[in-house]
Amino acid sequence: MTVQPEMLTTINGRSVALDQIPRHDVKTFQHIVRREITGGQRAVSFFGAESGQPGCTDLFILLANDEYSELNILSTRIEGGQFPSMTPDCNQLHLFEREIAEQFGLKPEGHPWLKPVRYSGSSIQPGTGDFYRVEGEDIHEVSVGPVHAGIIEPGHFRFQCHGEHVYHLEIALGYQHRGVEKAMVEQPAKRALHYAETLAGDTSIGHATAYCQVVEALSGCKKTVRAQALRSIALELERLANHTGDLGAIANDIGFLPTASYCGRIRGDFLNMTALLCGNRFGRGMIIPGGTGYDMDDARIEELQERLSDGEKDAANAIELLFETPSVLARLEGKGLLPQDICKTLGIVGPAARASGLQRDVRHDQPSGIYRFVQLPLSSWDTCDVFARAYVRWLEIQQSIDFIREQLRAMPAGSIQAEIGPLKPRHLAVSLIEGWRGELCHVALTGETGAVTRYKIVDPSFHNWMGLAYAMRDQQISDFPLCNKSFNLSYCGHDL
Amino acid sequence: MTNIFIHIALLLIMPPLLLGVINKTKALFAGRRGPPVLQLYYDLIKLARKGVVISQVTTWVFTAAPVITLTAIMLAGLMVPMGPFQSPVAFTGDLILFAYLLALSRFFTTTAALDTGSAFEGMGAAREVTFACLSEPALFFALLVLAKMSGSLVLTNMLHAPLAAGSQASAASLVLVAGGLFILLLAENSRIPVDDPNTHLELTMIHEVMVLDHSGPLLGIILYGAAVKLFVLSAVLLHIVFPFQSGSALLDWSLFVLEMLLTAVAVGVVESVMARLQMRNVQHLLIAAILLCGFGFVLLMR
Numbered sequence: 001m002t003v004q005p006e007m008l009t010t011i012n013g014r015s016v017a018l019d020q021i022p023r024h025d026v027k028t029f030q031h032i033v034r035r036e037i038t039g040g041q042r043a044v045s046f047f048g049a050e051s052g053q054p055g056c057t058d059l060f061i062l063l064a065n066d067e068y069s070e071l072n073i074l075s076t077r078i079e080g081g082q083f084p085s086m087t088p089d090c091n092q093l094h095l096f097e098r099e100i101a102e103q104f105g106l107k108p109e110g111h112p113w114l115k116p117v118r119y120s121g122s123s124i125q126p127g128t129g130d131f132y133r134v135e136g137e138d139i140h141e142v143s144v145g146p147v148h149a150g151i152i153e154p155g156h157f158r159f160q161c162h163g164e165h166v167y168h169l170e171i172a173l174g175y176q177h178r179g180v181e182k183a184m185v186e187q188p189a190k191r192a193l194h195y196a197e198t199l200a201g202d203t204s205i206g207h208a209t210a211y212c213q214v215v216e217a218l219s220g221c222k223k224t225v226r227a228q229a230l231r232s233i234a235l236e237l238e239r240l241a242n243h244t245g246d247l248g249a250i251a252n253d254i255g256f257l258p259t260a261s262y263c264g265r266i267r268g269d270f271l272n273m274t275a276l277l278c279g280n281r282f283g284r285g286m287i288i289p290g291g292t293g294y295d296m297d298d299a300r301i302e303e304l305q306e307r308l309s310d311g312e313k314d315a316a317n318a319i320e321l322l323f324e325t326p327s328v329l330a331r332l333e334g335k336g337l338l339p340q341d342i343c344k345t346l347g348i349v350g351p352a353a354r355a356s357g358l359q360r361d362v363r364h365d366q367p368s369g370i371y372r373f374v375q376l377p378l379s380s381w382d383t384c385d386v387f388a389r390a391y392v393r394w395l396e397i398q399q400s401i402d403f404i405r406e407q408l409r410a411m412p413a414g415s416i417q418a419e420i421g422p423l424k425p426r427h428l429a430v431s432l433i434e435g436w437r438g439e440l441c442h443v444a445l446t447g448e449t450g451a452v453t454r455y456k457i458v459d460p461s462f463h464n465w466m467g468l469a470y471a472m473r474d475q476q477i478s479d480f481p482l483c484n485k486s487f488n489l490s491y492c493g494h495d496l
Numbered sequence: 497m498t499n500i501f502i503h504i505a506l507l508l509i510m511p512p513l514l515l516g517v518i519n520k521t522k523a524l525f526a527g528r529r530g531p532p533v534l535q536l537y538y539d540l541i542k543l544a545r546k547g548v549v550i551s552q553v554t555t556w557v558f559t560a561a562p563v564i565t566l567t568a569i570m571l572a573g574l575m576v577p578m579g580p581f582q583s584p585v586a587f588t589g590d591l592i593l594f595a596y597l598l599a600l601s602r603f604f605t606t607t608a609a610l611d612t613g614s615a616f617e618g619m620g621a622a623r624e625v626t627f628a629c630l631s632e633p634a635l636f637f638a639l640l641v642l643a644k645m646s647g648s649l650v651l652t653n654m655l656h657a658p659l660a661a662g663s664q665a666s667a668a669s670l671v672l673v674a675g676g677l678f679i680l681l682l683a684e685n686s687r688i689p690v691d692d693p694n695t696h697l698e699l700t701m702i703h704e705v706m707v708l709d710h711s712g713p714l715l716g717i718i719l720y721g722a723a724v725k726l727f728v729l730s731a732v733l734l735h736i737v738f739p740f741q742s743g744s745a746l747l748d749w750s751l752f753v754l755e756m757l758l759t760a761v762a763v764g765v766v767e768s769v770m771a772r773l774q775m776r777n778v779q780h781l782l783i784a785a786i787l788l789c790g791f792g793f794v795l796l797m798r
Contacts, residue, residue: 142615142699149708150696163622164775253700255692255772261526327689327770330777477619478775481697 006032007063007072013368015217015429018445021060022074029076030086033061037090041065041072042347044432045441046096048104049454051077057104059083062430062443066365071430078106085111092347095462118174118495134160134167142477146175153491161477169472169480171465176495184455192455196442197284200459200493205231205238205274206435207457208287210442213368213431215289218423218446225412227291228370233407234277234286236400239436241270243351243393243400244315246488250390251322253482254331262318269311276304291417301408308408312401319394332387336471336483339384348467350438350460351396352487355389357382362434376403389486423450435460437490459493499581502749507573510753511723512536514730514760518687521764536723543716551709554611561608562714565601566721572597573728577652579752580659580741586652591639594651595632598684601721602628609706616698620705623775627690627702630782631683637789638673638680644796645669655732658739669792674736676788679781681733681763685726688767690778700775730759 008021024032037043041063051058056079063072085108087094097108098117108114115129133141140161146154154175160168180199184192196211197204209231216223248263271281278286278294285293296304322328338348343356353360357380363371364378379395381388423446433440438460447453468487472480516533523530532538550558575594577583606624609617643649645666646657658670683690686703698705707718738755742748773781 140615142619144698148696149698164619251771253695253697255688255695255767256770257522257526257768261528265527325769325771327773331771331774335774476775478700480699481695482700 007036007074009070009072010430011070012362012366012430012432013213013217015220015424015427016073017424018426018428021428023058024074024076026076026078026083029059029061029074030084032074033063033086034089036063036072037092040067042344043090043092043096044071044430044439045443045456045458046093046100047443047454047456048078048100048106049445055079057106059100060428060443062441064366064432066360069366071366071432073428073430081105082107082109084109087111091345092463095466115172116174118177129172131158131170131172132160132168136162138162139167155491157480159472159477159480164476164478166472166475166477166480169469171469173465173491173494176492178492178496180496181455181457184457185452189452192452193288197282199457199496200437200461200490201282202242202490203238203435203437203440203459203493205234205283205287206433206440207442207459208283209235209369210431210433210435210440212287212289213433214429214442214444215420215423217429217431218427218444218450219289219421220424221290221418221420223291223369223418224414224416225370226295226414227416227418229407229412230277230292230294230296230416231287232370232374233404234274234283234292235433235435236404237270237274237277238283239400240311240397240404241267241274242436242488243397244270244319246485247319247322247390247393249485249488250332250386250482251328253485254328256322256325256328259318259322262314266311266314266318269307269314273304273307273311276300276307290420291415295416296411301411305405305408308401308404312398315397319397323391323394329387331482332390333383333385335386335479336389336475336486337384338467338471340382342470343384343467346466346470347463348438349463350434350436351392352389352438352464352467354378354380355392356384362432362439366432368432370407374403374406386482386486423452425450437461437488437493438464457496459490459496461489461491461494464489465494499745500584503578503581503584504574506578506753507570507724507727510756511727512540512720514726514756515723517757517760518764518767521761522768525765525768536719540716540720543719544713546712548712548714551612553613554608554709557604558608558611558709559714561604561611562710562717562721564604566717566724568597568601568604569721569724569728572601573724573731575651576728576731577655577735578731579734579748579755580656581745581748583652586650588649590651591643591649591654595635595639598635598725599628599632601725605703605706605718608710612709614709616701616705617708619699620702623702624706627683627778627782630779630786631680634676634680634782634785634789637786637793638677641669641673641789641792641796644793655735658736659741666796669795670736672788672792672795674733676785676792677729677733677736678762679785679788681726681729681759682766683778683782683785684729685722685763687763689770689773689781692772700772727756730756734759 004022010016044062044064046061049058056077058075058077060075085097087097097111100106102116142159144157146156156172158170159166180195183195196207199207244263245267248260251259274283275281338356340356343353343358359378361378363376379392381391425448427446429444431442441458443456444452445454471483515536520530520533572594574585575583575590606621609621642654642657646654691702734755
C-alpha cells in the first residue's frame, strides 16, 4: 500500500495529470493548507471546479513555495452546500472563499465578511450589501463612486471618517464583470487569446503570455529560445510603459507638473517601442500560442536599442527630478503605510509587496521562459509607504531597460514558432507571469476530450485591493487618490 | 473720470486673462503647448449658452450664491486702487467692508456647497472655512501695517502708502507683508501649494469640490468670480511689491497691466516647481502668512 503524498509539487509552466493531484477530505485538506500558509507558503490561486458528480464540487488550491521555486497543488471534494472557512486563520484566502461562494453556491462557514465579490447571478447588483460602519456622533461616511469625476473605471469606496481622518475604507467592486473565465471555456478556443489580451487593457502582453504558457504546457509544446526572448522583451516594455505612466500619475496627483507631463509623453514612447515590435502599442498580436506573432530583424533591433537609450535618458531626467524635489518627498514619505507582516498576511504581490521589503517576484522566485536563464536582480525598498512604491517602480524601470538591452545584444537565432499539438486530456496546467502590476496566475483544467473545462485567472489586483484598503487606515482622506495611484490596481482585472 | 472707466473696464475684462497666463506658464514648464491664453473667455462664453441642472434638494441659496459671490468680489474690486490711481469707491473704514465682502463671498460659496447635501461638498466647505480662519487674520495684519504706515483708514490711501513712504524704516515691514500677501493670494485663489485647480480628484479638492454641482451659466459665474478674486488680490499685492509711479497716466496703466501679468507668471512658476502640500500642512503655511504680516506690524510699532 502506498501512502498518498500530501501535495503534488510542480513548477511554473508545467502541466500535471489531474489524477496525480492528491485529493483529501476537507479536514486534512484544510489542515495541510493552514500548516503550509502559516509556514510561509502563499496561496496563488484557490478555486472550485465542477466535479462531474451531482452535488459535489472540487476545490483546488495552489500554494507557492518561493524559496524552492515550487508550486504545490492539492484538492478536496465538497459535498453539500458548505465548508468551514479558512479565512480566520489564513486571511489571504478571504476573497477566494467569497468567490467560491458566489460561483458554486458553497457557503464558507465562519467567514467573517461574506459578501459578493462581483455579482451573484442576475438578482444581486454590485456594491450592494452592508458596509462596515464605525458608529459615533462625529463619524461621517463618505462614499465615492462608482461614477467618478475623472475618466477611470468604476468602483465604489466607502470611507468611515472623523473629519479628514480615515478610520476604515471598504472597497466594493464588480461593476466590470464580463464573465471572462466562462467565456474562455465556452467560446471557441481561437477567441481565448483575445479574451486574455483584453483581460486588463494595460496588461495585454502579461495575460497573453500567461495564457499561451498554459496552452503550451497542456500541449507539451517546446518554445524556441528566440520566441522566449522576444516575449520577455515585450513583457518588459509593457512594464516600462506602465511604470513610467504610474510615476507620472503620482506626480500629477500631488500637483507636480513637470514630471507629470513628461512621464505621460515618455510612456507613449515606450508604447511606441512595443508598436515597433508588433504594430500595436499595447502588444496585441505579439504573443501567440507556440511563440510570437512577429520577429525582429537587425534593423529593428538597432532602432529599438536607439529608442531605448533616448527613453532612458528622458525617463531619468523626469523621474530623478521627482525624487529630488523636497516638496514631493514630503508628500510621498510616510503615507499609505502597508507593513511587511500585513503584506504577508494579505498575500500582496508585485511592486506593492516589494515596496514593503518582501522579496517576491515571479521572475525571480518562479521563473519561466527566458527568466530561467537570465537572473533579474530583485528591486525592493523597505519603507512600506507611497515613496517606496514609487521608488521600486523607478528601480524596476532601470532594470528592465538593462534587461531588454542585454536580450537585444545577444538575441538567440532560430524560428519564432513551435508546433502546438492537441491538449492533453484530464490535465491541469499552471502559468505564473510577473506582470508589471504583479503576479498573474492562469490555471486551466482539461476534460476527457482535451477541451478546457475550467479556466481560472487571478490578476494581481485580486490580491492587492485589500492592501489599498489597509494602507488607507489612519490616513488623511485627501491622500486617498495618491495612495490609490501608488497601487494603481485594475478594476476589470479584478472583476473579470 | 477716464481713470474710473479704465478701472472698471480692466476689472471686468482682464481677470480671465490672468488664468490664461498662469496656465501658459505651467505648460511651458511642463514642455507642453498648453491651452490658448484666452481659453477661459471661450469657456465662459460656452458655459453662458448652456442649460443648468439644479438638484431637487437645493434651495434658493444654491442659485443665488454664485451671483452674490461675484457681486461681492466686484464691489471689493471697486475699492482697491489700481496702480497710482484713485479707486472708484473710497471712504473711511472701507477696508473693513473690503475684508467682509471677501468673507461674504466665502460664506455664500460654502453655504451653497452645504445646500447640496453632498458629502464631498460638505468636506470642501469644511476645509475652506478652516483655512479661512487662518487667512483672514493674515489679511487683517497686512491691512493694519498699511493703516499704520499711512495713518489712514481709507483703502486707497493705505495702499498708496508704500509709494509715498519709500523710507528704509518701513521697507522691512513691507517685505514681510508682501510675503504674507503672496501666500494669501495662493491660498485664497486655491492655487498650488494649497489647492490644485486642475485636479479631478474630489477627495483632494478644496474650492473645486464646492462647486461640483453647479453647471452652465452658474458655473460660468463662479469661474469668472474666481478670476476676479485673483485679479483683486493681485492688485492689492502689487501696491506693495511695485510701488512705482511714472507720472504719465498712459504709462502707469500699461505698467499696471504688465505687473499684473507678471504676477500671473509668478503664480504659474510657483505651481510648476513645487508639489502641492499635504492637506494637514496647509495650516502651517497660512500660519506663516499670519506671522509674516504680524511681524511686519511689530516692526512698524517698534
